[in-house]
Amino acid sequence: MALLITDECINCDVCEPECPNQAISMGEAIYEIDPARCTECVGHFDEPQCVQVCPVDCIPLDPANVESKETLWAKYRRLQGEATAKALKAAAALARSLP
Numbered sequence: 630m631a632l633l634i635t636d637e638c639i640n641c642d643v644c645e646p647e648c649p650n651q652a653i654s655m656g657e658a659i660y661e662i663d664p665a666r667c668t669e670c671v672g673h674f675d676e677p678q679c680v681q682v683c684p685v686d687c688i689p690l691d692p693a694n695v696e697s698k699e700t701l702w703a704k705y706r707r708l709q710g711e712a713t714a715k716a717l718k719a720a721a722a723l724a725r726s727l728p
């Protein structure tokens with residue numbers, strides 16, 4: 630299940646850099662979590678890091694995005710695959726630019 634930032638968010642900027650999946654970003658008024666990138670930190674940490682650092686406790690589970698542990702692991706593997714492909718592409722581009 631992805632997590633959700635409620636309108637109690639005070640935009641303190643603390644959670645965004647803690648997310649290992651780059652799932653948190655500034656929205657129109659408050660920070661938001663991209664459910665396609667949130668794994669509840671499965672694959673990286675035992676506990677959701679954003680929840681650990683939020684000073685106002687405004688990051689509950691998102692009932693609209695219920696997911697099993699297996700689904701979260703699959704999402705983690707997909708994100709890791711995308712990150713690896715991106716890194717390989719960047720390395721190949723760098724190699725091509727070398728004299």
Ligand code: SF4
Pocket residue numbers: 632647648649650651652653662666667668669670671677678679680
């Ligand atoms: S639970 Fe983890 S993956 Fe999900 S938004 Fe929070 S820090 Fe990011």
Ligand code: SF4
Pocket residue numbers: 634637638639640641642643644645660682683684685686687688
């Ligand atoms: S840590 Fe909590 S209050 Fe701070 S920006 Fe993130 S969600 Fe908002």
